Amino acid sequence: MFEYSPAPEAVRPDIREHYGLFVDGKFVDAEDGSTFKSVNPATEETLFTVAEAGEADVASAVAAARRAFETVWGPMSGAERGKYLFRIARLLQERSREFAVAESIDNGKPIKETRDFDVPTAAQHFFYHAGWADKLDYAGLGPDPRPLGVVGQVIPWNFPLLMLAWKIAPALACGNTTVLKPAETTPLTALMFAELCQEAELPPGVVNILPGAGATGAALVHSPVDKIAFTGSTAVGRSIAKAVAGSKKRLTLELGGKAANIVYDDAPIDQAVEGVVNGIFFNQGHVCCAGSRLLVQESIAEDVLERLKDRVATLRVGDPLDKNTDVGAINSAEQLTRIEALAETGAADGAEAWQPECELPERGFWFRPTVFTGVQQSMRIAREEIFGPVLSVLTFRTPDEAIAKANNTPYGLSAGVWTEQGSKILWTAERLRAGVVWANTFNRFDAASPFGGLKESGYGREGGRQGLEAYLNV
Amino acid sequence: MSEQSKPKRTGSKRAAAPARLRVKKTYKLYVGGKFPRSESGRSYAVTGPDGAELANAALASRKDARDAVAAARKAQRPWAGQTAYLRGQILYRAAEMLEGRAGQFAEELAEATGAEPHAALGTVEAAVDRLVHYAGWTDKVASVLGGANPVAGPYFNHTKPEPLGVVAVVAPQDDPLLGLVEAVAPVVATGNTAVVVASEDRPLPAMSFAEVLATSDLPGGVVNLLSGKVAEIAPHLASHADVNGVDLGGVGDEALAAELEAAAAGTLKVVRRPGAGGSSLDRVRRWVEYKTVWHPAGMAAGVGGGY
Numbered sequence: 175m176f177e178y179s180p181a182p183e184a185v186r187p188d189i190r191e192h193y194g195l196f197v198d199g200k201f202v203d204a205e206d207g208s209t210f211k212s213v214n215p216a217t218e219e220t221l222f223t224v225a226e227a228g229e230a231d232v233a234s235a236v237a238a239a240r241r242a243f244e245t246v247w248g249p250m251s252g253a254e255r256g257k258y259l260f261r262i263a264r265l266l267q268e269r270s271r272e273f274a275v276a277e278s279i280d281n282g283k284p285i286k287e288t289r290d291f292d293v294p295t296a297a298q299h300f301f302y303h304a305g306w307a308d309k310l311d312y313a314g315l316g317p318d319p320r321p322l323g324v325v326g327q328v329i330p331w332n333f334p335l336l337m338l339a340w341k342i343a344p345a346l347a348c349g350n351t352t353v354l355k356p357a358e359t360t361p362l363t364a365l366m367f368a369e370l371c372q373e374a375e376l377p378p379g380v381v382n383i384l385p386g387a388g389a390t391g392a393a394l395v396h397s398p399v400d401k402i403a404f405t406g407s408t409a410v411g412r413s414i415a416k417a418v419a420g421s422k423k424r425l426t427l428e429l430g431g432k433a434a435n436i437v438y439d440d441a442p443i444d445q446a447v448e449g450v451v452n453g454i455f456f457n458q459g460h461v462c463c464a465g466s467r468l469l470v471q472e473s474i475a476e477d478v479l480e481r482l483k484d485r486v487a488t489l490r491v492g493d494p495l496d497k498n499t500d501v502g503a504i505n506s507a508e509q510l511t512r513i514e515a516l517a518e519t520g521a522a523d524g525a526e527a528w529q530p531e532c533e534l535p536e537r538g539f540w541f542r543p544t545v546f547t548g549v550q551q552s553m554r555i556a557r558e559e560i561f562g563p564v565l566s567v568l569t570f571r572t573p574d575e576a577i578a579k580a581n582n583t584p585y586g587l588s589a590g591v592w593t594e595q596g597s598k599i600l601w602t603a604e605r606l607r608a609g610v611v612w613a614n615t616f617n618r619f620d621a622a623s624p625f626g627g628l629k630e631s632g633y634g635r636e637g638g639r640q641g642l643e644a645y646l647n648v
Numbered sequence: 649m650s651e652q653s654k655p656k657r658t659g660s661k662r663a664a665a666p667a668r669l670r671v672k673k674t675y676k677l678y679v680g681g682k683f684p685r686s687e688s689g690r691s692y693a694v695t696g697p698d699g700a701e702l703a704n705a706a707l708a709s710r711k712d713a714r715d716a717v718a719a720a721r722k723a724q725r726p727w728a729g730q731t732a733y734l735r736g737q738i739l740y741r742a743a744e745m746l747e748g749r750a751g752q753f754a755e756e757l758a759e760a761t762g763a764e765p766h767a768a769l770g771t772v773e774a775a776v777d778r779l780v781h782y783a784g785w786t787d788k789v790a791s792v793l794g795g796a797n798p799v800a801g802p803y804f805n806h807t808k809p810e811p812l813g814v815v816a817v818v819a820p821q822d823d824p825l826l827g828l829v830e831a832v833a834p835v836v837a838t839g840n841t842a843v844v845v846a847s848e849d850r851p852l853p854a855m856s857f858a859e860v861l862a863t864s865d866l867p868g869g870v871v872n873l874l875s876g877k878v879a880e881i882a883p884h885l886a887s888h889a890d891v892n893g894v895d896l897g898g899v900g901d902e903a904l905a906a907e908l909e910a911a912a913a914g915t916l917k918v919v920r921r922p923g924a925g926g927s928s929l930d931r932v933r934r935w936v937e938y939k940t941v942w943h944p945a946g947m948a949a950g951v952g953g954g955y
Contacts (some may be wrong), residue, residue, distance in 0.1 A: 415913030420906025613943040620799035628937045
């Protein structure tokens with residue numbers, strides 16, 4: 175492995191010492207004065223303090239969103255709404271490096287990913303949905319689709335800005351106004367986005383950002399919004415679905431996953447190995463659609479594993495702001511504890527753990543890329559979402575067995591299949607119970623491509639024509 | 649358990665025996681293509697709007713509901729695996745069978761609901777027409793709801809609607825035939841299978857409709873019909889882990905509907921709330937999931953991440 179000199183990203187965004195809630199176009203402190211800190215997971219240093227929204231703040235944000243819906247955003251023509259969204263997309267592109275660095279600092283993910291994936295894809299989402307705003311009649315959802323009103327949106331910490339874009343862009347394009355709660359460990363880019371809304375002269379109340387933790391989210395779910403959109407864990411998604419039962423609130427959920435990545439014996443092995451590595455170690459494995467179960471055909475398992483370990487050994491783990499870093503910091507101490515606990519069950523259940531020898535920084539939250547072999551379907555590491563850089567390897571003999579094992583999970587978000595045989599790809603994709611199937615690739619995302627799961631991975635799609643349905647009364 | 653029958657409903661006022669004794673039908677459940685009685689051995693008396701007793705219906709139990717889900721699950725994959733063209737022909741065949749027996753269904757419906765014979769016949773004909781309508785949807789849904797996605801990269805990417813799986817339907821209470829057809833046809837058109845709780849007080853037209861389905865080349869288990877108490881059966885269906893969607897269209901009691909929706913949240917089922925309207929496409933769309941498949945296009949397409 176080559177020795178690389180440090181290549182630190184030079185741009186430093188202007189991070190304020192304190193951020194308020196963004197309500198009705200202005201930054202305000204929480205009514206009860208609550209605040210919390212956001213920590214850089216790579217250094218454990220406090221980055222800034224931020225107001226924590228309580229019930230009263232949720233009420234005023236929802237009221238502001240309602241006013242904006244009734245007086246400005248609802249009556250506005252689709253073409254004009256679209257122009258605001260185009261403007262936001264352009265501003266995001268202009269300020270992309272600033273957002274990318276901020277995201278790396280607040281989240282712990284490598285600058286390479288925020289720079290090349292998170293921020294550009296977020297901008298694309300606004301640009302794509304901007305174009306829909308005056309074309310909703312042609313979305314195939316009926317002759318006169320109407321907005322729902324005020325939507326409450328709760329997003330996770332793994333792709334803070336991108337998840338915000340997935341939520342806000344379609345909601346606004348469809349004529350709704352929004353109250354969004356970013357995750358408590360990663361509020362920074364959402365608050366910078368609020369500043370960007372000011373810069374774009376978006377009418378006050380159309381977008382409201384309420385940082386906070388679970389209690390803030392629960393208050394939002396119980397507030398008089400017309401719809402809840404949630405991305406996060408299946409456990410929380412289930413409790414939200416129970417909470418809205420019997421109400422008129424609409425709901426879409428993008429929840430957990432335990433994706434199988436199937437490698438057949440006729441796969442292009444080097445490409446497959448690259449895809450398997452990308453599938454599980456992208457974003458430190460903090461990906462709901464991560465390919466966390468490798469299903470490799472028995473006849474090639476030894477060869478694949480050897481090449482896989484060779485490849486994983488070259489991953490650079492460390493400083494998220496170094497442009498050569500492949501795997502950054504785990505997002506929080508809490509998440510690190512969860513990953514460690516689940517990884518321990520793997521060893522205790524009899525699976526064999528392998529990790530590359532790589533040095534980890536002294537401070538911050540880190541977990542080495544880990545490959546478990548000898549994994550049985552009954553083990554917790556094969557069943558539960560670890561949400562970390564941990565791959566469980568299982569084998570199969572026949573395509574039918576691969577399908578049975580792949581589908582043997584309550585989740586159904588994504589899956590991968592690797593083979594050079596076209597008909598086998600289609601045969602496999604047809605049988606996989608997953609909302610997204612990547613064939614000879616993995617972890618591809620696009621504003622034009624609907625994303626979302628089946629079974630206990632939730633319902634509703636984000637992106638594409640199908641994603642509009644989540645924000646329209648048809 | 650069964651409330652045994654009281655005086656005969658149809659009024660032969662003659663004291664003497666009729667010249668020919670009418671052969672009455674025993675109404676049973678329809679599960680897995682067969683017509684079993686309730687495993688519980690229970691039945692309940694069904695009356696017309698004037699209180700006259702019409703017949704006994706099987707009073708389905710939790711076990712019957714579970715058997716029906718098992719039958720629906722077993723039938724789902726093969727049903728979804730049939731071509732859309734064939735599913736369309738089978739639904740059309742059901743329309744043909746219903747048309748052929750329109751007179752009988754009109755009579756049964758008039759007895760069940762008190763509708764005028766002419767109006768009842770109109771309702772049956774409307775049910776036939778709805779079956780024909782949904783028969784036509786089977787091989788168009790994928791092109792209307794799915795398609796190619798123009799992603800910003802060298803990838804072939806397309807989205808296709810797929811059936812959700814097993815859908816439990818609480819059929820409308822006041823519209824025992826047309827309402828049931830309107831609820832069930834969009835479920836099975838796309839390859840789902842259904843477990844249906846018929847109108848509680850007016851189950852007989854639904855249970856006779858099972859005979860139409862059974863003679864339409866519809867594989868056993870694709871539609872399963874239960875008669876009984878909604879409040880007894882529906883909670884088991886709403887919480888059953890092998891059910892993927894729940895149509896609460898026929899649940900009149902708001903508190904029960906909320907309870908059922910909360911139970912359905914346990915395994916994150918798709919729920920159609922009472923009072924949900926919409927076009928036939930809206931109904932079809934409710935019971936599909938979208939699957940999006942990516943594949944690199946062109947030799948230069950990168951497959952890995954940014955590593």
